[in-house]
Structure formats: structure tokens, C-alpha cells
Amino acid sequence: MKQFAARRARLAAAMQPGAVAVLFTAPEAPRNGDSDYPYRHDSYFYYLTGFTEPESALVIVAAQGDKPARSILFCREKDVQREIWDGFRYGPPGAKDAFGLDEAYAIGELDAQMARLLADCPAVWYPLGRGLPVEQRLAGWLAAVRAQGRSGITAPPAAHDLLPVLDEMRLHKDETELATMLRAGTISGNAHARAMRATRAGMFEYEIEAELLHEFRRCGAQFPAYTPIVAAGANACVLHYIANNAQVADGDLVLIDAGCELDSYAADITRTYPANGRFSPAQRSLYELVLASQQAALDAVAPGRPYSDIHDAAVRVLAQGMLDLGLLDKAKYGNVDNVVAERAYQQFYMHGTGHWLGLDVHDVGRYRDTTLEGKPSRSLLPGMVLTVEPGIYVRPTQGVPETYWNIGIRIEDDVVVTDAGCRVLTGAAPKQVDEIEELMRKP
Known part of the structure; x- marks a missing residue:
């Protein structure tokens, strides 16, 4: 997993100190009835993680002061019963260890964690203008941060397109x-x-x-x-x-x-x-x-x-x-x-x-x-x-x-x-x- 960790570090270094980047993998796509198309993960997401399970998101927090950069994975929880039907799942603890992430949480915790991570954040990086899940949920995250405004907490004042940086890396x-x-x-x-x-x-x-x-x-x-x-x-x-x-x-x-x-x-x-x-x-x-x-x-x-x-x-x-x-x-x-x-x-x-x-x-x-x-x-x-x-x-x-x-x-x-x-x-x-x-x- 060293090459994936190195890519995440390069991306974090390209961001402002303390900035947060968020990227979703591809969704599963129904083919017909109760059958899906064969699943294929998002290329950008794979490039940074090596992780191939659906229902996943990656968050990267750039270093700031004495706080090092962090990579946080959100993925499906371990579920032995679902594994009988659909196959192996890493679950957050297993994924953290196997893929060299700093932290990992259940995908259901993403909204709450993002409201915390974006508080007083100088900028948020995501696939800007691409109509992807992050854009559909960003408004909710920002609203949750702004709701804390009376406590002096501010929402990110700037947004940046994540993909041009990754495009040059992938080239x-x-x-x-x-x-x-x-x-x-x-x-x-x-x-x-x-x-x-x-x-x-x-x-x-x-x-x-x-x-x-x-x-x-x-x-x-x-x-x-x-x-x-x-x-x-x-x-x-x-x-x-x-x-x-x-x-x-x-x-x-x-x-x-x-x-x-x-x-x-x-x-x-x-x-x-x-x-x-x-x-x-x-x-x-x-x-x-x-x-x-x-x-x-x-x-x-x-x-x-x-x-x-x-x-x-x-x-x-x-x-x-x-x-x-x-x-x-x-x-x-x-x-x-x-x-x-x-x-x-x-x-x-x-x-x-x-x-x-x-x-x-x-x-x-x-x-x-x-x-x-x-x-x-x-x-x-x-x-x-x-x-x-x-x-x-x-x-x-x-x-x-x-x-x-x-x-x-x-x-x-x-x-x-x-x-x-x-x-x-x-x-x-x-x-x-x-x-x-x-x-x-x-x-």
C-alpha cells in the first residue's frame, strides 16, 4: 500500500494547511430486476486507496501546524450475514489496517464526521461541478457547520476542484x-x-x-x-x-x-x-x-x-x-x-x-x-x-x-x-x- 499512501501525501501537500478533501467511489448500478451491473470502483478513488468496495468515501485532511496530514476511509460495516450472500467485507477496522489509512469509520457516520471536519476548515476540495454524490451532500454538511456559528465556528470560505490535481498525478x-x-x-x-x-x-x-x-x-x-x-x-x-x-x-x-x-x-x-x-x-x-x-x-x-x-x-x-x-x-x-x-x-x-x-x-x-x-x-x-x-x-x-x-x-x-x-x-x-x-x- 506504499504507493497509495504516497499519492495521498502528495495530494495533501497540494492543499492549503488544514484543508479537507472528500471523494466518493462509484455507486452500484442496477441492470434490471434485482441484478446489478458488475461493479467497478471509481478510478480516482482507487488511485488514492486501492480499495474496491462500493459505498465508500475517502477524506484527506492536510497537515496544519504540528498536526500531520490524515487519511480517513468511510466504508461498509462488517456484516457476517451479508457476507454469506455478497462476499467478504473488510469493515472499518480491517480496511484501516489492510490499506494503511489513519482512521476508518462506517459509511453511516460520514455526515456527522464531515460536519466536524469542516468546522473552521479553510477550504474544501472535491470534484467540483461534476454532479457526484459529494455535491448532493455538501450543502447538508455546510448547513450543519453554519448551525454552530453562534459558537464562533465557521464553514469553509473556499472550494477547489480536486480532479485537476489528481489528473496531473495520474498522467x-x-x-x-x-x-x-x-x-x-x-x-x-x-x-x-x-x-x-x-x-x-x-x-x-x-x-x-x-x-x-x-x-x-x-x-x-x-x-x-x-x-x-x-x-x-x-x-x-x-x-x-x-x-x-x-x-x-x-x-x-x-x-x-x-x-x-x-x-x-x-x-x-x-x-x-x-x-x-x-x-x-x-x-x-x-x-x-x-x-x-x-x-x-x-x-x-x-x-x-x-x-x-x-x-x-x-x-x-x-x-x-x-x-x-x-x-x-x-x-x-x-x-x-x-x-x-x-x-x-x-x-x-x-x-x-x-x-x-x-x-x-x-x-x-x-x-x-x-x-x-x-x-x-x-x-x-x-x-x-x-x-x-x-x-x-x-x-x-x-x-x-x-x-x-x-x-x-x-x-x-x-x-x-x-x-x-x-x-x-x-x-x-x-x-x-x-x-x-x-x-x-x-x-
Whole structure:
């Protein structure tokens, strides 16, 4: 629990002396009838505690004078009868010891304790303006404090948003986080390889999805990190396709965008491959273009370089390929600079080249440096983890060669910025043409 304690200490140090921060975990969500969705804790809450039970809240009191900072957990009471039905509960004493908290109380005591903790407090920190449970209850806590006003007790005169501080902390992964993410990437990469080996023309997309999910769970991952995309043929031109119910035809490309969640951390991989094990000439031309654009983007991942360089590098390679392959009219646009300036490439490549990755698949953290004039793209630093995922999507369009119609390709890897450049965390998933075709030839 040392890393969680260190994070709480960093947060407390960012607050005013004596200030109080409060954060709830996620609520349970009913699915239908008397069944709930599988429970998943709040990422911020987990980042600070490692605690995964519902009905929990964390309070951090910053140091003041000779009083050290304190971390206080509110959670469900120990209940042997409920444990028969729902499983183990730590209870406040057990949670305090197991998770290294300074104090722990039953969640039912939260209102009374907050009225005490906020008395004469200089500021309260919480997820400001997010419509979360803390906002629904804060008014009651403040009213309880103000009711003591005749005794000279005052309510906090200031409120601060807790999440921007946590966003910046979460953006920089420590070694423990990176080890978990490498394992998640390896499990996910092996699942993609398994899906490739299993694919045959005539299968349904959901059968391929089942191969992924089986491998995730077989290797200990708790969940998919997001709803998997298994898109064959023209479905691959739908960026967020999740129906996964079409039959795979001979000659289709299959685009899979899927990653597991392991110990709360996400992997995010996309691979595209031929259902029959052999790329057609047109498929291969587009695939190698996307692969080259991804390599250019990966080469741009290095400490000190702007985040925007990644997208810019991918776009220039894709734009040149669009001209060379006749997707864009060379007589009209002339050269890559004009394609980029007019954003003509967006007809076939309409999304960004990546995003932050961590406890959330689209993880927190700003992409621009808001402390500088003009808010330029922020510089990459060691420990940042991001995806690199260029693609190309060719829908039937007049003036576009029919041989490329209904081909959708995306290639995505997870990378961590290092002192020397970057390290790919998802190398277990094949992506070279020869690797894919060889893998799919194996029985």
C-alpha cells in the first residue's frame, strides 16, 4: 500500500494547511430486476486507496501546524450475514489496517464526521461541478457547520476542484503501474493473436470476440477495458462499431479494437488482418501505408517533444499515401502540404492518433499546456502512457478507386515515454504483414 499512501501525501501537500478533501467511489448500478451491473470502483478513488468496495468515501485532511496530514476511509460495516450472500467485507477496522489509512469509520457516520471536519476548515476540495454524490451532500454538511456559528465556528470560505490535481498525478505512471500495464498489454496482445489464429471465413464476429474474452479471463484479467470492436469488411469503416453480429466473408479484413482491464488498468490494442489469412494487393497497400504512418508516429514519441508531433507525423505519411494511391486527386491537391492545410485527409482519416491510457481507457490529463500563452501542445515526459493508433477508412465514394472501397484499417499500440524515446507495451500482438500471414497459416 506504499504507493497509495504516497499519492495521498502528495495530494495533501497540494492543499492549503488544514484543508479537507472528500471523494466518493462509484455507486452500484442496477441492470434490471434485482441484478446489478458488475461493479467497478471509481478510478480516482482507487488511485488514492486501492480499495474496491462500493459505498465508500475517502477524506484527506492536510497537515496544519504540528498536526500531520490524515487519511480517513468511510466504508461498509462488517456484516457476517451479508457476507454469506455478497462476499467478504473488510469493515472499518480491517480496511484501516489492510490499506494503511489513519482512521476508518462506517459509511453511516460520514455526515456527522464531515460536519466536524469542516468546522473552521479553510477550504474544501472535491470534484467540483461534476454532479457526484459529494455535491448532493455538501450543502447538508455546510448547513450543519453554519448551525454552530453562534459558537464562533465557521464553514469553509473556499472550494477547489480536486480532479485537476489528481489528473496531473495520474498522467505520470510509477513503476508499479507500468508493470501492471505491461502485463495487461501482453495479455491483450496474446488475445489478439489467438483471435487471428481462430478466424475463418464464415464465422460470425461474435465468435471472434469470444476468443478475445476467453483469453482475457483465462489470464486473470477482470474485465474488458471497453466494449470490444470486432468489425469485418465494411463494418471496419464504422469507428465505434460494437454490434459484432455480422458474418465474416472470404476476402474481408477484420478490424479488432479490444483490450483487457487488469487490476484496474486498461490496455487498448487495434489490429487488422485478412479473414482468409492473405492480404489482397489493395488491402496490403493500404495496410502498409497505415503501418508506415504508425512507425512515423512512434518515432515522434520522445521526452521533450510536443504531443501534437505524434498526430502530425502520422498525418503526413497518410496524406502522401492517399495521393500516391489515388484516394486523393494529385492534380487538385498537388502535394502533402496542401492536403494537410486543407485537411483533405479527413475524408479517410477523421480521428486523432492516440490518447492517454491508464486507469481509464481514455485516461485523464490535459493535452495542452494551459500555463503557457496560446496553450500549446504539452511536452511529453517519461512515465506518460499513450496509444498510437492511425487508421484509414475508405467508404464507397465517387472518384475513389473501387478496389479500396469498404476497407477499414487501424493499427494501435500502447507505449510509455522513456528517457530515450518510447517502449511499446503491446508487442505480443503481431502487426507486420508477414507475421500475420504466417500466424494465420498455423493450424
